[in-house]
Amino acid sequence: MHTLRAFEAIGRLRSFTLAAEELHLTHSAISHQMRALESSLRTSLIDRSRREIALTPKGHQFLAVVRPVLQQLSGVVEALRHADARRLRINVLPSFAARWLLPRIGDFFLRHPDIDVDISSTQALVDLGASGAHLGIRYGSGQWPSVHSELLFEECLFPVASPGYIREHGIHANEDLPRATLLRDDFHPWAAWLEQHEVAETDCTFGAVYRDSTLAVQAAENGQGIALARSWLVADALETRALCRIGSARIPAGAAYFLVLPRDAQVRQEVREFTAWLRSQAANSGYTARPFNEESR
DSSP states (O other): OHHHHHHHHHHHHSOHHHHHHHHTOOHHHHHHHHHHHHHHHTSOOBOTTSSSOOBOHHHHHHHHHHHHHHHHHHHHHHHHHTTTSEEEEEEEOHHHIIIIIHHHHHHHHHHOTTEEEEEEEOSSOOOHHHHTOSEEEEEESSOOTTEEEEEEEEEEEEEEEOHHHHHHHTOOSGGGGGGSEEEEESSOOSHHHHHHTTOOGGGOEEEEEESSHHHHHHHHHTTSOEEEEETTTTHHHHHHTSSEESSSOOEEEEEEEEEEEETTSOOOHHHHHHHHHHHHHHHHOOOOOOBOOGGGO
16 A cells, blocks of 8 residues: 555655655656556556656556545545534634634524534635635636636725724824724725825824734734724624724725535535535625714714
8 A cells, every 4th residue: 555655656656756755655656656567567657768767658547446445444434434414514714713604603503413524724725625625715817727706795995993993093084094094905005095085195004914814803803003904804893893894995805705516526414414505604794884973882
């Protein structure tokens, strides 16, 4: 089995070095396994007359058999390991997980106590197939390779701050923004908003730059300034009045949240149940559109 896994990795990656890294082996160890397999089969699978890695005709023939067998065996092993537990692996952005998904997912657990949900969060564009994730929630244009994308909800932007910050600095409209500290994140700069409302960037004071939108929103909740927030990330904070909108204007974010599934993967029952729940939550969720006023005190 070790030699078959080594051969499949070499054939797929066309590199001894990359195959060794994937299997956590040394270069010499994977070379030894490759020679042991060829010795056992009494035939050459790698064309060593070339500088780059290439399979012989018999190597291609053998790889066409080995790859599906290993995939099938991996699937059976996974099923046996979790025979008594239905497992669902989800990949999602940290900001969306913290601000929207986690406050609501308890409802899913109540409805489906037999499903074991494994949530991973990263800002990197994860290969769902390679990571083992059954589905993902991504933010962007919806155009990603090797996945099927389904729009969950559109996103818009508007400035928010804590009620205390608004009262202290007298920020009630876009014209007041030059008197405030504008918090920034890597995803949505203030330039488009300020241009639309004819506010010069040179007149504004900018605060820290956050690489995660959750941190910018948290800083706004802590009274450190005004964040240009994504509507779905601040939905709960607006409902509880931890944050308030400044004015009632909004602009499109230029991106949206999408449910993504591996394009060629078999859709599991757990995935169907979670996506049905997710769609219902997206349909029922909303955010308070009221701007801040004196009655918020």
